[in-house]
Amino acid sequence: MSDFWVLFAKELKNLLRDKKLIFGLVVVPLIIYPALGKGMGIGIEKARGETHVAIANFDSGDYGSLLIKALNSSPNVTVTLVEAGDVAAALERASNLKQNVLVVIPPGFSESIAENRSAIVYVYGIFSSLGTGMKESVSEGRINAIIQALSRGIAEIKVRKLGFSEPSALLSPIQARSLSYVRGRLVNVSPSAVSAILASQSVTLPIVVFLMVTLTAQIAAGAIASEKENKTLETLL
Known part of the structure; x- marks a missing residue:
């Protein structure tokens, strides 16, 4: 028997006799890795669950109310209206209410859309703890998708009023598959x-x-x- 196999046989016997080493090499990975996978799965499921949105509406026009209705009618989104004098107070209020996201509709939002100017909506992710931030990220993406859908719907209505029969062809003249x-x-x-x-x-x-x-x-x-x-x-x- 060569020197290598002599060393191999001896070390293998030592490993099999050492219960602590067997526990660390075999039992611990079998427990830790499934537990980590389960934890990640639970985190993803929570992130994909209900999104709690606080809305501070500083706009007095119809488009601000339309945005609130769009958010309120979206699935997996719970809307809470926040009464505050400014953005700082609204953030504090939303944080106390354990909300994931604060949507701020600034003054002049409806006026900008009516005058064919770009209107800005501010979306604040609220981190209650220094965790993975997965829930806040998913919530932000969900709210942005709703805002983009509403924005495109308003744009199509405006384009159709100008006489174009197919607004999507004007707004997106090139599509890639x-x-x-x-x-x-x-x-x-x-x-x-x-x-x-x-x-x-x-x-x-x-x-x-x-x-x-x-x-x-x-x-x-x-x-x-x-x-x-x-x-x-x-x-x-």
């Missing part, structure tokens, strides 16, 4: 989606291999050091 050609097959999926799948596969495997190599190197280094300390390395060799 993304497809993928994967190994001789045409797939009706965007390249970004395919790239995300391939990236997840190409990243996971190297990480696992890296962890295995690192753990093996640490075990080997510790074994050689202990053999030298116990004056048994020369005997094994």
Whole structure:
């Protein structure tokens, strides 16, 4: 038997006899990794759940009320109107009410839209704790999507009043459809989606291999050091 296999057989016996090491190498990963995955899943589900939105409306026109109705009628969105004198007071009030997002409709919002000028809506993400921020990010994206949909609807109404029968063709004259050609097959999926799948596969495997190599190197280094300390390395060799 070669020197390598002698060392391998001895270290394997030592590993199997050491219950603490077996617990750390086998039992702990089997508990920690599923727990981390479960925790991430719970966090994502909470982020995708109900979005609590506080609205401070400083506008007196019809378009401000229309925006509030659009938010109030959206699924998974709970709207709370906040009475405040300024933005700072509205933020404090929304934070006390445990809201995820504060939407501020500034003065002159309806007037700007009526005069064909750009109107600004301020969306404040409220971080109650220094966590992952996933819920606040998802809530902001959800509110922005509603605002963009309402904005496009108002634009289409204005364009139709000007005499255009197809407002979408005027607002978006060029549209892109993304497809993928994967190994001789045409797939009706965007390249970004395919790239995300391939990236997840190409990243996971190297990480696992890296962890295995690192753990093996640490075990080997510790074994050689202990053999030298116990004056048994020369005997094994």
